[in-house]
Amino acid sequence: MANLTLSNCKLFLNGKWVRGSIVIDGNSIRYIGPTVKEKGTVWDLEGRPVIPGLIDSHVHLIPTALNREVLDLRRVKSIRELKTLIAKECGKSGWIIGRGWDQENFEEARMPSLKELDEACSSNPVLLIRICGHLALANSLALRKLGLRKGDGLLFEEEVTKALESVLKPGEEKLLRLLKELLYEMPKKGITMVHTLSSTPQEFYLLQLIKVKWGLPVRVRVYFDAKYLDYLLNSKLIGGFGDEYLRISGIKVIMDGSLGARTAYLRERYEDANTRGKLLLNSSKLAELLERARGLNLQVAVHAIGDGAIREVIKALSLSSARGDEVRIEHCSLTPPELLDELAKLRPIISVQPHFIISDWWAERRLGRRCRWLYPFKTMLRAKLKLSGSSDSPVEPWDPWEGMYAAVERGKEEGSSIFKYTSSEKLSISEALTMYTEGGARACREYPDYGSIKIGSKADLTVLEYLPTTPKELKEVEVYATLVGGEITYLKR
Template identity: 40%
Template sequence: MDERGVVEALVSDDGRVVFLGSSDEALAYRDKDTKVIDLRGYYVLPGLIDAHLHLAGLGFSLDWINLRGVRSIEEMKARIRQESQDKELILCRGWDQELFAERRFPTRHDLDEAMKDKPVIAFRICGHLAVLNTKALELIGLRRILEGPYKEYFERDEKGNLNGIVKEKGLSLVHEAIRGDEEYYLSAIRRACIEAAKHGITMVHAMSCTLEELKAIVTLRSRGELPIRVRAYLSYDVFKTIENIERLRAMNDDMFKVCGIKVIADGSLGARTAYLSEPYHDEPSTRGELLISKEELGEIMDRALDTNMQVAIHAIGDGAVEMVLEVFEDRKEEVTRLRHRIEHASVLNEDVVELLRTVKPVVVVQPHFIISDWWIVRRLGQRRARLAYPFKTLMRHCVVAFSSDAPVEPVNPWVSIEAAVTRGMDIGIELGKLTAHERLSLEEALRCYTTGSSYACSEERRAGVLREGGYADFVVVDKNPLNTSKVKVLATFVNGNKVYEARPGVVEAIQA
């Protein structure tokens, strides 16, 4: 599949595609060093691009205890007991209290019952909230919690004691406590890249990059050990501390670029911290909260503009999306030129759609949220849910890029594509029935995962597309991806080099 449709053969040289067309013509490029690969009727498509994930987080999570799909606090405790044998620090992710038979959040006491003598930290599926056992609270330091600037992010029970739940900014103390050494980061990032390549991803946008992450990526790049392309969006706190951003960006090359900064405007729907224009349907006492004011966002954008950095803003609730769009509206030229992005844009309303139409930011979404947020109709009520994850509507007005937000959702893009195409209708997701008109075709979904995502980092001429002069990044799959999302990735190539194959020799090189 390329801009001219389906072609028979592709020639790459020095990491770039130099020819697309018939096999006969392609063979004319052959010299004694040429490797000819016979694809035996398999399908080739441009490498997919995940426009929003957390690279180190994904790498770390590969050996965390996975609590996704756990149906009760009792099951959560049993899982932690079973899988924590040889670990000193027990890290878990993926629980969702909405699925629990007990219908409540777990507390430090629940975790103490699972494990008393080692610290346990269990992140909720959204990553915006965690529950800690007593040992883990001690690991962070009770004084730092109780007297520090983030004390209100640590919840208390009726008696005023910490109940183990930590939210949003308070999590920075948690992340600090579990931070590993340099080697730990190098291996996490390498593993995350390989995991992505396994599913046909050849480029990722690494969001909220920390300094440790950035250093590790740069080290891997300079050693020639970065398996796939990485585009970094620094967390704003990191951006502030880097004295010479121009010097950092002067090191950009085809494998790694620093593109922009990530700013967070609100929380998540799961934790009811996403900022809605009206109260939550299932909790009328709150409409979530903005984590940044219009003025603060404006100032951040001014600083970003000084160094021509693209800005990517996390906004989930329609109230937050609207606030961001209003700030963008005053900077239309800049939004168009630097392609400022809104991350998530999960809930819209008619006014917000109208604003999107005039402001036209890049919108980066995560189709698999439709499956994980199966309760969303309850949160929003039927009327507002009609504009939840409205991908078709978004595509009418903006360039839409697809992503996983891994480790929040699975990094496998094919399950995200499936979610965008079915909207969970086949598995009884309520939102699917309400918003059937927002389903995408396979071709549209693939476009979002390729050119949509490369547009989001201003590389649509080179990446996410197979064209002469573009990157020789491509994926071999067993079935036609325009007919089904249930394909098997057989091999992944970056710069014309094989970085993954499903089994040795699956795409056999024949010397013709």
């Protein structure tokens, strides 16, 4: 491939903006500096900012792809509004599936009842998944069709997954199409790599198909659901298998639930219920898993939200030989200082989802003053922990700019109760960008091949229309072009 020179750029180098040019040779960066006479194509970027390609270190690809087919309920403000929305869909053919409602956002401040759902629609089966994905509400017809007997219409955990699977029953062809559409949309926001968590052999297979049929417009790193560890063993697959575009990186395991559903495991009980949540895996079991995964060169991404769950992860780390970036803590939401000190010694990757700060605006009700330890990104950075930015899509929108915005604004505009306690945890724009570039590459142990503008790094680059200087500009920033390995995956028209 001929050289491509990006000239007249504002380069994001080690957290600073520097004027200069980049020469791309093949799929890598060969030169950074003032413009020199180069053979090949010269692309004058007219002073536009160029950053390393954005990385989302925690998405669920197939659930996000399927989400394109369901009603988005994230902005519904009352049960009344929800009923109207469902009634409008009622009478069309087949199931009505929605996702993203949150009773904390409802004027009525409670969950909808089975009766209310039946009032909205009784002629079609209706299944409405809560924002967290761990809970769903079904109407009477849906319950009958699913063969479930539930007075309150509520489905939990596995029941939700099973119901969705049996209802959506997307054929492979459709799944392939939806997944491809999703991946091909991501470069528009400047994304060059995603890590897909709780992945399945089917998802891995579909990604391979997309790769050979059309090519992957974003690089994908796969973290299988831990229940597939035996599948990996039997298939003789280990971490690192794959190529630059698609690679197995690790497995994902879940320690607790969510704050919204009061299932995140806390050291002390919730403020608004007589429970501490639930620990799903103890430290010795986790330590065992860490050892097994380590033997297969697989990273372990551990979902831990409550301080009780995070404490268990710390215990497991001290029991096992797994160190540093061999382990990632996903969410790491409620992190009081004493646990943060422990983490600073053990140095796992911390994979965070800043947009939770906006969505968990009600956190004060659950945690009271403990909110001051929620999502302490700045303190974590000061403790020299490696943070990677992500969305947890479909739980939160996958647009990385919304995530970065939340990290620098911390829910101030949105009236999140978290802001009051943690305004000092705001990140700078440059720290937020670093989290979604360098941070993401470190999270899958592939820095500085990715996530940086360095000589020898892959030419994964995102060109912006302007340099964002305020939170609002950051949220609304326009991507001008995206390159993966020197190939243009998006160009604004």
